[in-house]
Amino acid sequence: MASKYINITLKVWRQKNANAxxxxxxxxxxxxxxxxxxxxMMDQLNEQLINDRQEPVAxxxxxxxxxxxxxxxxxxxxAHGPDTGTTTCQLHMRKFNDGDTIYIEPWRAxxxxxxxxxxxxxxxxDRIQQAGGFVSVNTSGRTMxxxxxxxxxxxxxxxxxAAACIGCGACVASCKNSSAMLFVGAKVSQYALLPQGxxxxxxRVLNMVRQMDEEGFGNCTNTGACExxxxxxxxxxxxARMNREFLKAALTSEK
Amino acid sequence: MSMLDSKIPEGHISxxxxxxxxxxxxxxxxxxxxxxxxxxxxxxxxSSAAASLGEMGYNVKAFCxxxxxxxxxxxxxxxxxxxxxxxxxxxDSIYRLFYDTIKGGDYRAREANVHRLAEVSGNIIxxxxxxxxxxxxxxGGLLDNRSFGGTQVQRTFYAAGQTxxxxxxxxxxxxxxxVGLGRVQMFHRHEMLDIVKVDGKARGIIARNLVTGxxxxxxxxxxxxxxxxxxxxxxxxxxxxxxxxxxAWKIHKQGAMFANPCFVQIHxxxxxxxxxxxxxxxxxxxxxxxxxxxxxxxRKEDAEAIREGRLKPTQLAEExxxxxxxxxxxxxxxxxxxxxxxxxxxxxxxxxxxxxxNDTNEGVYLDFSSEIRSKGKQAAFAxxxxxxxxxxxxxxGKKWVEEKYGxxxxxxxxxxxxxxYETPMKIYPAVxxxxxxxxxxxxxxxxxxxxxxxxxxxxxDHGANRLGASALMQGLADGYFVLPYTVSDYLANEIRTGKIxxxxxxxxxxxxxxxxxxDRMLSNNGTKSVDHFHKRLGLIMWNKVGMGRNEQGLKxxxxxxxxxxKEFFADVFVPGSAEELNPELEKALRVADLIDLxxxxxxxxxxxxxxxxxxxxxxxxxxxxxxxxxxxxFKYVAAWEYKGDDISQEQLHKEExxxxxxxxxxxxxx
Numbered sequence: 001m002a003s004k005y006i007n008i009t010l011k012v013w014r015q016k017n018a019n020a021x022x023x024x025x026x027x028x029x030x031x032x033x034x035x036x037x038x039x040x041m042m043d044q045l046n047e048q049l050i051n052d053r054q055e056p057v058a059x060x061x062x063x064x065x066x067x068x069x070x071x072x073x074x075x076x077x078x079a080h081g082p083d084t085g086t087t088t089c090q091l092h093m094r095k096f097n098d099g100d101t102i103y104i105e106p107w108r109a110x111x112x113x114x115x116x117x118x119x120x121x122x123x124x125x126d127r128i129q130q131a132g133g134f135v136s137v138n139t140s141g142r143t144m145x146x147x148x149x150x151x152x153x154x155x156x157x158x159x160x161x162a163a164a165c166i167g168c169g170a171c172v173a174s175c176k177n178s179s180a181m182l183f184v185g186a187k188v189s190q191y192a193l194l195p196q197g198x199x200x201x202x203x204r205v206l207n208m209v210r211q212m213d214e215e216g217f218g219n220c221t222n223t224g225a226c227e228x229x230x231x232x233x234x235x236x237x238x239x240a241r242m243n244r245e246f247l248k249a250a251l252t253s254e255k
Numbered sequence: 256m257s258m259l260d261s262k263i264p265e266g267h268i269s270x271x272x273x274x275x276x277x278x279x280x281x282x283x284x285x286x287x288x289x290x291x292x293x294x295x296x297x298x299x300x301x302s303s304a305a306a307s308l309g310e311m312g313y314n315v316k317a318f319c320x321x322x323x324x325x326x327x328x329x330x331x332x333x334x335x336x337x338x339x340x341x342x343x344x345x346x347d348s349i350y351r352l353f354y355d356t357i358k359g360g361d362y363r364a365r366e367a368n369v370h371r372l373a374e375v376s377g378n379i380i381x382x383x384x385x386x387x388x389x390x391x392x393x394x395g396g397l398l399d400n401r402s403f404g405g406t407q408v409q410r411t412f413y414a415a416g417q418t419x420x421x422x423x424x425x426x427x428x429x430x431x432x433x434v435g436l437g438r439v440q441m442f443h444r445h446e447m448l449d450i451v452k453v454d455g456k457a458r459g460i461i462a463r464n465l466v467t468g469x470x471x472x473x474x475x476x477x478x479x480x481x482x483x484x485x486x487x488x489x490x491x492x493x494x495x496x497x498x499x500x501x502x503a504w505k506i507h508k509q510g511a512m513f514a515n516p517c518f519v520q521i522h523x524x525x526x527x528x529x530x531x532x533x534x535x536x537x538x539x540x541x542x543x544x545x546x547x548x549x550x551x552x553x554r555k556e557d558a559e560a561i562r563e564g565r566l567k568p569t570q571l572a573e574e575x576x577x578x579x580x581x582x583x584x585x586x587x588x589x590x591x592x593x594x595x596x597x598x599x600x601x602x603x604x605x606x607x608x609x610x611x612x613n614d615t616n617e618g619v620y621l622d623f624s625s626e627i628r629s630k631g632k633q634a635a636f637a638x639x640x641x642x643x644x645x646x647x648x649x650x651x652g653k654k655w656v657e658e659k660y661g662x663x664x665x666x667x668x669x670x671x672x673x674x675x676y677e678t679p680m681k682i683y684p685a686v687x688x689x690x691x692x693x694x695x696x697x698x699x700x701x702x703x704x705x706x707x708x709x710x711x712x713x714x715x716d717h718g719a720n721r722l723g724a725s726a727l728m729q730g731l732a733d734g735y736f737v738l739p740y741t742v743s744d745y746l747a748n749e750i751r752t753g754k755i756x757x758x759x760x761x762x763x764x765x766x767x768x769x770x771x772x773x774d775r776m777l778s779n780n781g782t783k784s785v786d787h788f789h790k791r792l793g794l795i796m797w798n799k800v801g802m803g804r805n806e807q808g809l810k811x812x813x814x815x816x817x818x819x820x821k822e823f824f825a826d827v828f829v830p831g832s833a834e835e836l837n838p839e840l841e842k843a844l845r846v847a848d849l850i851d852l853x854x855x856x857x858x859x860x861x862x863x864x865x866x867x868x869x870x871x872x873x874x875x876x877x878x879x880x881x882x883x884x885x886x887x888x889f890k891y892v893a894a895w896e897y898k899g900d901d902i903s904q905e906q907l908h909k910e911e912x913x914x915x916x917x918x919x920x921x922x923x924x925x
Contacts, residue, residue, distance in 0.1 A: 017836075033529075033532055035529040035530055036530070036532050037534070043534055043786070044532055047784055047786065050784045050830060055830050055831055056830065056838070056839060058836055062321060062328070062497050063326075063328060063330065063495040063496075064495065064534060065331055065537050065538070066666060066669075067331050068330050068331065068495065069325070069326060070321060070326050085665070090666065092670070092672070116835070121322070122323065123322070123323065125323065126441070129428065130432070130434045130435035131435060132435075133431060134386070134428035134429060134432040135385065135386050135428070136432065137382075137385045138307075139303070139306065139310060139382060139429070139735045139736075139739065140382070141375065141378035141381070141382065141735070141736055143384075143385040144385070145381060146340070146377075146380045146384040146390075147342060147397050150395060150396025150397055151392055151396050153392050153393065153394050156389055156390070156391070156392040156396075157392075159387075159389040160389035160391075160414055160421070163388075163389050163424060164417060166330075166420075167325055190387065191387050194387050196385055196386070196387045
């Protein structure tokens, strides 16, 4: 496709650090190639700010191919901006028009405090994972042969679809309750669907849900915004599965 | 003359690792909690090492610069992981995997290391399945496989186009479990900025807390560096933006040799460059070469018409297309190794047949139409329709392709705004992986005692060219199945050492080195951004130390990089302060190290007067344009010793490679 250049206005959340009060700042940016990704546009803004001896905007990003889950911007009121099934690094400027004003904010959630500008602290996700997001198998090289337990393709595929979660937090940012249930539901489902994960299924779901609540995430009220904004298309079926697993575990747990 | 002892054990190749392992020293379980181990980097190698050592009972501290260990760039590996399971009954074995890897590396890797890798490859798959990694399966419930370049068997395990993600999340889950149990302490948003040596041994690191800017001292009885490769020296590469050489370069400056820095993998199938503001290049998995056919037009005027938009690729008749890989390499066809495929694409584009409408016309087609038709017909047949309509064939064929490669096709469309189900993908080679790295012995120990290096950060297993789906294998092999044994052997002598204090002159000195390098950046008050210099470095490297290299270009590159280094330190501007989150400062510190490394790569490429694997010297090729190795003079690992700020003074040490079990021969994929 032939590339074009557009001129845009940016309204960006600037916040010096976790304790400072933030505010929206306005920047004009010209000659943005429509072939650029959104983050390349941000690079261009930062280059302009540096040349003007101003401090560049801090934002999280790393792989820039939609898989690391690091980029986390709330653009024009939507997590990862105006496209579905995408991360911010895979959003391209051809989705915008010449003369547009674009609003860029960090994820907003109590459990994701702002560190600086557009950078937030998502370590709550790590702690939920540490509470139970694993199979308790040590490294040995003496586990059974990988083909010893056949797994129905349907289950393996569903487990994979749940495991495709990139842990970006768009679900939390999009949810009016700041709920993390899509993230937790996906992890619980991945293991619940595989024979290797069944052994610890009860303990896992109880521990992960407990940690999720302790971190200050809200509850799910079935709005479904998370599913719409999830860059990897994780289905809210996973939340339903987690709820079933949780109920089963809570009613029959021996602890 | 050589200071390099590879410590390769005696014995038959198939018994070396087993015998060696049986005689390594151990640390008893009651002594392990008295011993501290630092792991830097949490990709496949780092996460798996940290998790395994934590499980064993050592006190582990793990570090990553990202906001979570799960973000390490192993996450982005797409196609798959090799293992000699022979589930497909197509003649695979440990020996075949070993042989393919040595040959694929153009006979510049160590036999013993590679054989060990092949031996443990099967254990990796078992381990990952036990962890709940959802590999692709067949309808019978058993694991599926596919082919990768440079092999004639199907030994690649995969999870759609997200195999690296699934394996890393598996290792991350094992690591998370140990963090939850208190066996591993995780330091995210922390960057290692130097190593601390006491009496010649690695005893700790200096790290910067990237949120507060605090400079921290961490001590340990052993330090493992698993910080990935240095492809970002080219600015544009398939690496993540944060990927860097700093940890590896800091240990190099403190005595670890750097081996074969010029061995870089240029991956054939990446999305072509679009413009000056581009920040990175995106890989399209090699697995696509199972189904896609690579071509350019046979006639230059057709290529020109395509570039100018007057002709569509789908309008070009079959006989007017040049499937150049199938033409040149009939035995392996589109599945030749990466270095071979990349050079062939460059050769066609240099000759004027490129199809991309950018400044360089550099691009070739990767076309799925044959596969869509053939799989569509098969699927219709399987449904009982022996005379399917054209529409039905295309519909079923596209469905098959979507199931195999859906996420890759979607990513391609997002980036290029073109639908690869309807029109062929445009691709061109891009920097992807670095075979060179820190020199290590058989134990994966660098030339600093107590400092081990794993995964892409070391040089050990891939020679001059890595085969597809072998990086994931090596990362996990090092972390799960090699380091736990060899690090324990080293630590067996440390059980009486006791806690290592950090209030010593050695820590003080290392901390001062770090602080003065940060001060230097922030007080410089120059006029240009870090990216400005990084982009210039990238251009020098791509043009003169890239896919085709020659004596004159390399000599120019060495001079130009030396000049760039002076300019960088005179004129770089780093805003902000040291006591806060400061991404520009992080970049500046990394680019300073990449500049030094870039110069060493050019020096290494200049001394290697032969072509092998990814290292192609224009002067050394045969009449058909294939690499011309010189085994008599260059069958060695080039390991460089740091000699101070002037990189041109680095001293070369040679480790002679011995081939006792494989007959060394010219690589032939024809």
